[in-house]
Amino acid sequence: MKTMTCRDLGGPCDLAHRGESADDVINAQDRHLKEAEKAGDATHQEARDAMKGRWRHPKKSLGWYRDTQRAFAALPES
Template sequence: MKKMTCRQLGGACDLEFQAETFDEMETLSKNHGMEMFKKGDKPHLDAMHKMKALIQTPEEMKQWFESKRKEFDQLPHH
């Protein structure tokens, strides 16, 4: 298992996710983001707006995801 926080994945808190693959990590992060969106959590909404501004094109989005995948790959297993 590898661990990453919501903040490491572009979010707004230190909730820790554990997953074997980056795809699993991405799903956990997305589910958390949707939950925070539904709750109207301002820090997470602000983080979502920043991400939207950061990822304006498909190429930028791809580069961002690849950088996070690389970060995940370099993490130690727990």
């Protein structure tokens, strides 16, 4: 298991997401941002909008995805 925070993934807070793969933490971040948006948390709105854009335009966002995968791979197991 490895850990990345909301901030590591482009968000504004230090909530930790744990997973076996980069995809696990990316999906956890997506759920976190959706929940923050539903709760009316304006501090997460910019990150939520960016995440929505990545899901809608995956080819365009491939650089962010690859960077996140590399960052995840470089993390120590926790």
